[in-house]
Amino acid sequence: MKIATYNVNGVNGRLAVLLRWLEEASPDVVCLQELKAPDTRFPVRELEAAGYGAIWHGQKSWNGVAILSKDKEPILTRRGLPGDPDDSHSRYIEAAIDGMVIGCLYLPNGNPAPGPKFEYKLRWLSRLNTYAAELLDLNVPVILAGDYNVIATERDVYKPERWVDDALFRIEVRDAYRQLVEQGWADALRDLHPQARIYTFWDYFRNAYGRNAGLRLDHFLLSPAVAKRLRRADVDKEVRGWEHTSDHAPVWIELSDN
Numbered sequence: 001m002k003i004a005t006y007n008v009n010g011v012n013g014r015l016a017v018l019l020r021w022l023e024e025a026s027p028d029v030v031c032l033q034e035l036k037a038p039d040t041r042f043p044v045r046e047l048e049a050a051g052y053g054a055i056w057h058g059q060k061s062w063n064g065v066a067i068l069s070k071d072k073e074p075i076l077t078r079r080g081l082p083g084d085p086d087d088s089h090s091r092y093i094e095a096a097i098d099g100m101v102i103g104c105l106y107l108p109n110g111n112p113a114p115g116p117k118f119e120y121k122l123r124w125l126s127r128l129n130t131y132a133a134e135l136l137d138l139n140v141p142v143i144l145a146g147d148y149n150v151i152a153t154e155r156d157v158y159k160p161e162r163w164v165d166d167a168l169f170r171i172e173v174r175d176a177y178r179q180l181v182e183q184g185w186a187d188a189l190r191d192l193h194p195q196a197r198i199y200t201f202w203d204y205f206r207n208a209y210g211r212n213a214g215l216r217l218d219h220f221l222l223s224p225a226v227a228k229r230l231r232r233a234d235v236d237k238e239v240r241g242w243e244h245t246s247d248h249a250p251v252w253i254e255l256s257d258n
Contacts, residue, residue, distance in 0.1 A: 001028050001029075001098070001254065001255045001257070002025075002026070002027045002028050002029075002252055002253070002254050002255075003027060003028060003029040003030075003031075003102070003143065003145065003220075003252065003253050003254075003255065004025065004027040004029070004030045004031070004250050004251065004252035004253075005030070005031040005032075005033070005104070005145040005146050005147070005218055005220065005250070005251050005252075006018070006021070006030060006031070006032055006033070006218075006246070006248065006249075006250040006251070007032075007033040007034045007106070007146075007147040007201075007217075007218060007246060007247075007248035008032050008033070008034060008035070008246050008248075009034050009036070009246035009247055009248065010034065010035075010036045010037075010246075011032065011035040011036065011037055011042065011043060011064070011066070012036075012037055012041060012043060013036075013244075014244060014245065014246055015043055015046060016244070017239070017242055017244060017245050017246065018032075019046065019050055020242070021236065021239055021250060022050050022051075022052065022068075023050065025236060025250065025252070026070075027070070027250075027252060028069070028070050029067065029068065029069050029070070029074075029097055029102060030052070030067070030068040030250075031065070031066075031067055031102065031104035031105075031145045031146050032056075032065065032066040032067070032068065032104070033064070033065050033104065033105075033106035033146050033147045034063065034064060034106060034147070034246075035056065035058050035059075035063070035064025035065065035066060035090075036059075036061055036062060036063075036064055037058050037059075037060070037064055038058045038059065038060045039056065039057075039058040040058075041058065042054070042056045042058055042066065044056075047068060051070055051071055052068040052069060052070055052071075053068070053069050053071075053072050053073035053074060054066055054067065054068045054069075054073075054074070055067050055073075055074045055076045055093060055095055056093065057079045057080070057090045057092070057093040058090055059089065059090035062089075063089050063090045063091055063106060064090050064106075065090060065091060065092060065093045065104045065105065065106050065146070066093065066104065067093055067094075067095045067097075067102060067104050069095070069097050072097075074095035074096070074097050074102075075095055075096040075097070076093070076094070076095055077094045077095055077096050077101060078092070078093070078094035078103075079092075079093050079094075080092055080093075081105070081124070081127055081128060081131060082127065082130075082131055083126075083127035083130060083131065084123070084127060087124075089108070091105060091106045091107065091108070091124070092104070092105050092106075099141060100140075100141040100142065100143060100226065101135065101138075101140055101141065101142045101143070102142075102143045102145065103135075103142070103143065103144045103145070103146075104145060104146050105128070105144060105145070105146035105147075105148070106146055106147050106149075107121065107124060107125065107128070107146070107147065107148045107149040107150065108120055108121040108124050108149065109121070109149050109167060109168070110122075110149065110167030110168070110170075110173065111166065111167040111168075112167070113165065113166070113167035113170055117167070118167050118170075121149070121167060121173065122172060122173070122176065125173065125176040125177070125180070126176070128180065129176065129179060129180050129183070132144060132180055132183060132185070132221075133183050135223070136183055136184055136185075136223060139225075140223075140225070141223060141225040141226045142222075142223040142225075142226065143220060143221070143222055143223070143226055144185070144220075144221040145218075145219070145220045145221070145251075146218065146219070147217055147218050147248065148177065148217060148218070148219045149167075149168055149217055150168060150173055150174065150176075150177045150217065150219070151163060151166075151168045151169040151174070151215055151216065151217065152174060152177050152178070152187070152190070152216070152219070153174075153190075155195070155196070155197055155198075155216075156197075156198070156199075156215060156216035157169065157214075157215050157216070158197075158199070158211075158212070158213040158214055158215070159213070163215075168215065168217065180221070181221065184223070184224060185221040185222060185223065185227075186221065186222040186223075186224070186226075186227035186230065187219060187220070187221060188219075188220035188221070188222055188227075188230055188233045188253045189216070189219070189220065189233045189234075189235075189251065191227070191230070191233075192230065192232070192233045193233070198216050198235060199212065199214025199215055199216055199235070199237075200214070200215070200216050200217055200218040200235050200248055200249055200251050201214055201215045201216070201217045201218070201247055201248045201249075202214045202215075202240055202247060202249075203247060204247055209240050209241060217248070218248060218251045219251075220233065220251065220253050222253075226255065229255040229256045229257075229258070230253060230254075230255060231254045231255065231256050232253065232254040233251075233252070233253045233254070234251075234252060235249050235250070235251050235252075236249055236250040236251075236252065237249050
């Protein structure tokens with residue numbers, strides 16, 4: 001089973017890129033982030049024509065998350081991260097697919113830091129940690145995939161010294177991510193490639209992709225029941241080089257059947 005996560009940076013504006021990648025990569029499940037479209041503008045017909053059922057949680061111009069499933073409809077289990085009923089951002093959606101709970105998330109960027117946006121990011125991470133612990137307590141297979149907007153370690157950024165004060169890399173954010181993983185989650189890419197420099201995002205500016213000046217922001221966290229099935233994990237880096245593409249590349253894992 002192949003499961004992917006992809007920050008599309010505008011699902012309608014980059015729909016041709018998404019459809020091309022779906023045809024070439026043929027993932028079974030896809031978590032999408034940064035739809036930048038309200039619910040009524042989600043391209044459900046085009047995705048159905050490509051063979052994917054979908055659930056989505058949109059927002060005009062910003063944010064937005066979706067889960068796609070090949071040849072079937074995902075079963076919606078949650079829309080929105082619990083813990084703050086006043087949070088209007090569309091950043092979390094969850095589905096049951098093939099006996100697994102799959103959460104798709106898009107964490108706040110948090111810049112400039114310090115400031116209100118950074119404080120919101122820390123609160124969001126705290127809510128995620130609380131809810132992730134509840135999911136682990138269910139003792140069911142769970143995947144939390146998406147754009148975490150967290151540079152977890154120095155191996156996940158091309159020049160760590162330039163990012164020390166950035167909200168993606170500040171110690172408070174890295175500590176929160178570490179505490180999340182230490183609940184019992186497996187960081188799929190890092191577990192399979194412990195020493196590699198792996199990037200999933202390259203800025204549009206200063207020829208970042210050509211220089212491979214990237215960041216690893218897109219993560220798969222797997223509960224123990226899923227982690228034991230993990231066989232492969234990688235990044236479709238070449239997609240970042242396509243015309244009119246997102247600044248992120250798709251990330252994927254492959255699981256054994258049991």
